[in-house]
Amino acid sequence: MNAFAQHDGSTNGDLKSIHEAHHAFKSFFLNEKSETLTTYKSLVSEVAAMIATQIKQQQQPYNGSSSASLLQKISTLELFPAKGKAMDVLLHQTRELIIESNISVYHPHCLAHLHCPPLMASLAAEMIISAFNQSMDSWDQAPVASMIEQALCEQLCKIFEFGPESDATFTGGGTMSNFMGLLLARDQYSKKHFNHDIQQKGLPPEASRFRILCAQHAHFTVAQSAAILGLGHDAVVKIEDDGLEETTAQLERSIEQLLQEGLIPIAYVATAGTTDFGSIASIGAMADCAHRYGMWVHIDAAYGGALIFSKNHKHKLAGIEKADSVTIDFHKLFYQPISCGVFMVKNKTSFELIRLHADYLNPEGNEALGLLDLVYKSIQTTRRFDALKPFLALQHVGTETFGDMLDYTIALAENISDFIEADPQFELAYRTPINAIVFRYLPEGDLSDTAIDNINDQLKTTLLLSGKAIVGQTRLHEKSFLKFTLLNPMTTADDIIQLLNEVKQLAKKLV
């Protein structure tokens, strides 16, 4: 008998026992029964209380559990038990094993990545999203949700002054948005210049000469996308720059060089807020330059896109409206729970390049009925109603206060950069235009660069393993640096100065 055969060979039980089983199943789902609803409400309040207690009690961003101790605890669990367990037992287990060992994104010393504390309204949205479980691929799975997402996309395009033909779609984040930008760039270029439909026929022979230009510090997903798109990592050409922001002259030189070599520059990716340094390219001028060569311009504004709502820093995005496509991540500087991203295109007909029809999902007749099946402009099929999070949160906070939050974090970063620059025990790598701080500890005495690198690397690891602080790490001009990403608008200058003092104490021990 194989593993899937019925264990006693009998046919399904009689109607009475089927009915009893059905009754028992009901307690595992939300339904109209008063007792189920009471259980659901008390479950939600127990979970909320557990989260609140953890956030109140958590003294440092991580409790310092070693990976070995976590592995040991996980290995004792029966992950797929034949008989279910009581929810209170599971909540207890979840608190002890998971919640207590989570990284706290609310703690002011959680500073390594573009990893934000989510806004309160978005936490409410998450509950609604999962309880109602709308799926954004088709109208018949998400009628009002599809229209809210579409309205938000259209409004965003207006805010970015992207023009009347623009459109957008929600994505799982910057990786997917950057991929979509380069996918459309590749397919549009091939169609326009070689009358070749890549979606239908695969890559044309010329594709081996396609090149994508970007800055040295562009996100790795540019290369990753090139690989997935069949162009290969070698198709990505990093523009030589002297600092952290490429210039039009450098872009032009790189393009000319490629043309001379018989290669085909199809796209340029500018970054508005590089991951490690927060640097922002001179977007408008760079876009004009790439457009003169007929290239697709994609702007990766996963980090910096939120500046559109900043009073003091919006100008840093000047020219973003010239792009052919843009990546915006709500789960970074828009304080949304993961996942939540947006991909915008200047010309909505670009989505036609990837449109597919499935009889079961988005039959052609639906459009005539006004039924919006959003699957046609996404590379995902089943998709969460993540748009509800910014929809609720931006209405709750208001764009003015939201902009003030960003301005506060950038002012804080400027303030701390001044502090670091004035201290001979630190070296500031670069004045970022956003809320990142890249610096390193400089020990006294005559130590080699390698020794200084080692101390800074160890600082990061020691802080992480003790759980005292989660700080970032990067390299510039062959040197190791530490990075604070000051996304959290609840963080104060005192919080950061206290950490810098701790860094010094620890460094002295390491030296």
Ligand SMILES: Cc1ncc(COP(=O)(O)O)c(C=O)c1O
């Ligand atoms: C500039 C930039 N682009 C793209 C990404 C990838 O975004 P995600 O992690 O949301 O997929 C990141 C991630 O940090 C990023 O900083």
